[in-house]
Amino acid sequence: MAKNPTQYLCSECGWTGVKWFGRCPECGQWGTIDEFHEARPAARARTGAAGPGTGGARGGIGTESGRVSRTQAAMVADGVATPITKIGTESVTRLTTGFSEFDRVLGGGIVPGSVVLVAGEPGIGKSTLLLETAGHVARAVAGGDSGSGDDGSAGGAPDAAQPRTVLYISGEESQAQVRMRAQRINAVEDNLLLAATTDLATVLGLIGQTRPALAIVDSAQTITSQDVDGISGGSTQVREVASALIDTAKTLDVPVLLVGHVTKDGSIAGPRTLEHLVDVVCQFEGDSETALRMLRAVKNRFGPTDEVGCFDMSGEGIEEVTDPSGLFLSSGSGDDGMATEGTCVTFTLDGHRSLPIEVQSLVTASVLPTPRRAANGVDTNRLAMLVAVLYRHARINILANDLYVSTIAGGLAKEPACDLAVAAALASAANGVPIARGTCAIGEISLTGQIRPVPRLEHRLAEAARLGFTRAVVPVMRRRGRSSHDAAHTAGLEILQVDSLRDALATLGVAAKR
Known part of the structure; x- marks a missing residue:
């Protein structure tokens, strides 16, 4: 049977x-x-390769133990397995996307023959980002200054004046709908080819026929194969679509950007093996209430996985933000602004990038039996802990007050290194004393009221000095190597090292009044 x-x-x-x-x-x-x-495997695949002394075709590999291999061993030519010391180390020329932020997240550009999965919530801007990327690649000239890399065509290096062909395949919209969006974001180019289909065989045929410099498939959950069972977006179909696109990309040396949907809990829809099959996995994140979008690499076989790119979403498309420092600071946060009570600036790390975050707080008398705690961009559990530490170790009693803590432009101050800034903003609002302008605070607060060290402090202080801050309140830097020495001698920045929360608030000028 x-x-x-x-x-x-x-x-x-x-x-x-x-x-x-x-x-x-x-x-x-x-x-x-x-x-x-x-x-079902083919009939011939049920027979193993005949080996010496097997006495027939059903011998195969592993017949001595009674097992029969379902896959025959192929005749391998000499030279297929090469010693690693004899393999050349020439660098692969990457294809630029037209966005420096996108290129940095990918590790310098798109590697020929790679498959990049871009996932995100509905309406976050995945299709807009990739369509605008397609317009940039199609607008660039192979061999010119706008982009560098292989154009994916067979037969040697591309001509210096040859435009790149980009194939955009949509399984969610018609060609007319994609054209309307491309016209809105200024991505209409003659060598940008559009196709609307949900059949996997047609998609593979289009890629093999056009041999584009870049192929974009939107999305993996809408493409189906007639050769396997299952509904569109199911585990079987998504696995087959991903495997077929990867085989085509590797065979034709054509890079593929694949759009992926996410579930309600934020994970990528489909089988978990989808993330293992592709070369790069990028998450496109953002708050629907703000225009800021963050692109981060979750997996990258050709570069680091701790890079993040910043983009600004508008009605005319997506624009990259090469210096997002101004997005998270108000006009009174720098050295030339007016000091405002209840505010404090800190620096958080997102990948390799150090971002300034301004924490704003409001402390008011409560008329409710249970005081209100409202936090935006700050962890509420962390906020409750800091309020208790302020009461116990800094003699600032705000337990019975309504507390409102927020960041600017959707920034996140949930890293432990932001504890000191949150506590300082609360103390400033409670005492009605502003923190001196041009001052930032970085440090983690323990339950004992100590200020603990934070990782990569030198990068945070270097960014603070670049933005014009003159004073920084930081934890005491122990002698742990050259990085500690560099952090303590940041040019143009006065480093004030503190060991306890009470000393930090006194240094900032917002300590409890005796």
Whole structure:
């Protein structure tokens, strides 16, 4: 009797079994197991390669233990396996996207033959970003200053005046709808080819026929294959689409940008193996109430995974923000502004980039039995802890007050290094004393009221000096190497080292009045 090819697959951890479970027995997640139909192997694939002394075709590899291999061993030519010391180390020429922020997140540009997955929430701007990228690549001339890299065509290096062909395949919109959006963001080019299809075979045929410098598929959850079972967006279909696109990209040396949807909890829709198959996984994040968009690399085989790119979403498209410092600061935060009570500036790390974050607070008398705690951009549990530490170790009692703490432009001050700035902003608002302009505070606060060191302090202080800050209140820097020495001697910045919360508030001028 033939074995039933129907199996069940967990989209979170990749567990497979012959029985359905409401909860995955491997990772413990609920509702992640879907039916998966395994393709039947060909008849000749059930026979292993004949080996010496096997006595027939059913010998194959592993016949001595009674096992039969389903895949035959191929005749491999000499020279396929090469010693690693003899492999050339010439660098691969990357394709620029037209966005310096996008290129930095990718590690310097798009590697030929790579598959990049860009995921994000609905309406965040994934399609707009990739369509505008397609316009930039199509507008650039191969070999010119606007972009460098292979154009994906066969037959040698491209001509210096040859325009690049970009293929944009949409499974969600019609060609007319994509053209309207391209016209709005100024991405209409003659060598930008548009196609609207949901058939995987047609997609692969278009890529093989046009041999573009860049192929964009929007999205992985809308493309289906007629050769496998399953609905559009299911685990089986997404796995087949990703595998076929990766094989085509590697074979034709054509880079592919693949759009991916996310679930309600923010994870990428489809099987977890989708993230393992592709070369680069980028998350496009942002708040729908603000125009700021952040692109971060979650996985990158060709570069670092701690880079982040900043973009500004507008009605005319997406613009990159090469210096996002001004987005998170108000007009009175620098050295030339007016000091305002209840505000303090800190510097947080997002990947390799140090970003200034202005924390604003408001302390008012409460008329409610339970005082109100409202936080935007700050962890509410962290805020409750800092209020208790202020009362116990700094003699600032705001336990019975309504507290409102927020950041500017959707910035996040949830890193422990932002504790000192949040506590200083609360103390400033409670005492009605502003913190001197041009001053920033960086440090983690422990439950004992100590100011603990933070990682990569030298990068934070260097960014503070570049933005014109003159004073920085930081933890005491222990002698741990050259980085501590560099941080303590940042040019143009007065470093004030403190060991406790009470000393830090006294240095900032917002300590409790005796």
